[in-house]
Amino acid sequence: MNQQERVSPGTAAPAEGSSCSRLSPWVLLVSALAVKTALMTVGLEDSWKCCPEGWRPFQESCYYFSDDQMPWNESQQNCSGMDSQLVVINTEAEQEFLFSSVKGLVTNTYETKYYMGLSAHKTGKWQWVDRTPYKKMGTFWKPGEPNLLFAEKCAAIHVKGSTDSNTYSNWNNILCSTSCYRICELAVKFV
Incomplete structure (x- = not known):
């Protein structure tokens, strides 16, 4: 063995053509995206x-539940x-969530009203702000409501x-000029 071939005890000779390098930032980015995609695929996208x-x-x-009051148009x-837009209520579960949330915000023993995106002030017929078809069967009117439709054309x-x-x-249904709280709605963003 010549001097160049000798290796000190406890060390390995470097392999030909290999070199040590740090982990590439691109590898980390691709790995993170793969994990996010896997979580979304198995139904854990709610966390995003x-x-x-x-x-x-x-x-x-x-x-969004306002803490100030204004007429329906405003x-x-x-x-x-x-x-966003005034809330459009599509399901019983959504109605329950909204009512429970509003009730939790009410601090008085009298009454409070929150506008939603339902009105008849432009067409004389009930219409949601996003043009979702109005179906009487899927509504949550108080007994005897809506009444006085010639004047009370906004819903709360x-x-x-x-x-x-x-x-x-x-x-x-109430006068659209009545100052009430409001509930705004927008779609969640996925990140």
Whole structure:
């Protein structure tokens, strides 16, 4: 063995053509994307839903419950200014979530109203702001409502105090010029 072929005890001779290198940032990025894709594929995408600060998530939407009051048109404009719309209620589960949320915000024992995206003020017929077809069977009107449709052409969730338990029959039609709280809705963002 010549001097060049000798290897010190406890060390290995370097393999020909190999070199040590650090892990590439691209490998880390591709690995992270693969993990995210795998989580979404197995149904864990809920952990990637995102709502703006101050909005509450439920299913595929985010909801904003105002702390100030204004008429229906201004309420819709306010929601539009936040890239949303007055809420469109599509299911019983959504109605229950909204009513429970509103009831939790009510601090008085009298009543509180929150505008939703249902009105008859332009066409004389009930219409949702997003053009979802209005179906009387899928509504949650208080008994005897809607009434006085010649004047009361905007809809609101009506909560009769913080102890109200009437989850499924609390919609009320009111004058569109009435100042009420509002619920804005937008689709969740996936990140």
